[in-house]
Amino acid sequence: MGADKERFTTGLPEHLLCEICLGVSYPPMVLCAQEHIACEGCLAQIQASPAKNRCPMCQQAISTPVRASLALKRAIEGYKYTCRHGECDWTGAISDEEGHARDCGSRLVRCYRCDDSYMSKDWLGHWRVCAGAFVSCPEGRQACVGTPEDCGFFKRRDLQAHLENDCTQRKCRVTKGCNTRTTYANLPDHEAGCSAAAKRIQELEEALREKAAGASPRKTPLHSQNVHLTNGGRSDGLHTPLRECSLPHTGGSTSRKRTLDFATDSAAIGAPSSLNASSVTGTPVACSIADSLVKKQRRSSGA
Ligand SMILES: [Zn+2]
Ligand SMILES: [Zn+2]
Ligand SMILES: [Zn+2]
Ligand SMILES: [Zn+2]
Ligand SMILES: [Zn+2]
Ligand SMILES: [Zn+2]
Structure with a gap:
């Protein structure tokens, strides 16, 4: 078979085609004294056949040795040829194609780790998905x-x-900020408790916000003694996650912003009962927000 006609960017004139297979006769072998032309593949078939000494076109004796026509070869090399690897944009002389194809970025390479094929220029993309990487x-x-x-x-x-x-490091998917990590099998149990606890915390926070918005300013900063109070600092067992109160009051140089401790570690998430009113005992808190929170919790828990 001659070179593939379709891979030239333009059509080639008939005298450059193999007279037997009609492919591009490259290199163009001169068969006889009449200068009939055939490609190397067709010449090999003629020489292997019983009529190996006769030109199929004119029946004259085949030249010995058979040489290529250098003039026709140069003529064919003047036409633009494309790369054998499908997605490549390269064009050039047919004589240069083999050298290009060896290093062509579109050539398929077999991955020795996963046995899949990928285009050589896409090695990084393949590495990112390679099953054997x-x-x-x-x-x-x-x-x-x-x-x-x-x-x-x-x-x-x-x-x-x-x-x-x-x-054992699967991350909780339901609560933003939750740092719990566990097995895939244990995730559903954790996430059910975690989202319930997060919902409860959100409800309490909203109740506090509503109360703070509705409260009128006091003349005496009753709750100032509780500013900077944290759960760990109390001995009366108050577990309400109230850290600071933002009730406006006179005398303070700045208005403090109320913040809540979100129970984000696994211990707190696993024990949402620490937020229940039943655990709030001891000295009543001066801050009216904490008072109302405790009352609200008692009401809602039916105590
Ligand atoms: Zn041929
Ligand atoms: Zn001939
Ligand atoms: Zn190429
Ligand atoms: Zn691979
Ligand atoms: Zn892992
Ligand atoms: Zn969680």
């Missing part, structure tokens, strides 16, 4: 060491099984 656990990072045979990494194809079966 080494990766670390996206949830556990350094906490999840991979297999010893993979030098402490996982092969990407093994990662899903790790995440579903072995990984």
Whole structure:
């Protein structure tokens, strides 16, 4: 077979085609004294046939040795040829195509890790998805060491099984700011409790906000003694997550912003009962917000 006509950017004149297969006769072999032309493939077939000494076009004796026509060869090289690798934009002389194709970015390369093929210029893109590439656990990072045979990494194809079966670092997906990490099997239980606790905290915060918005300014800063109070600093067992109060009062140089401690660690999430009114005992808090919160909780818990 001659060179593929379709791979030239323009059509070639007939005298450059193989007279037997009608492909491009490159290199163009001169068969006989009449200078009939054939491609190398067709010449080999003629020489292997019983009539190997006769030109199929004129029946004259085949020249010995058969040479290529250098003039016709140069004429063919004057036409633009395209790369054998489909998505490549390269065009050039047919004589240069083989050298280009060896390093062409569009040539398909077989990945020795996963056996898939990819275009050589896309090696980085393939590496990002290669099933045989080494990766670390996206949830556990350094906490999840991979297999010893993979030098402490996982092969990407093994990662899903790790995440579903072995990984103890799966992150809570329901509450923003929750730092709990556990196994995939334990996630549903945690997340159910976590979202319930987060919802309760939000309700309490809204109640406080409403109360603060409706309260009138006092002349005496009754609650000033509780500013900077934290749960850990109290001995009376008040677990209400109130840290500061923003009730406007005279005498203060700045209006303090009320903030709430969100229960974000696993211990607090696992024990939402710490927010119940039943655990609030001891000295009543001077701050009217905390008072009303405690009353509200008692009402809602039916105590
Ligand atoms: Zn031919
Ligand atoms: Zn001939
Ligand atoms: Zn190419
Ligand atoms: Zn691969
Ligand atoms: Zn992991
Ligand atoms: Zn959580």
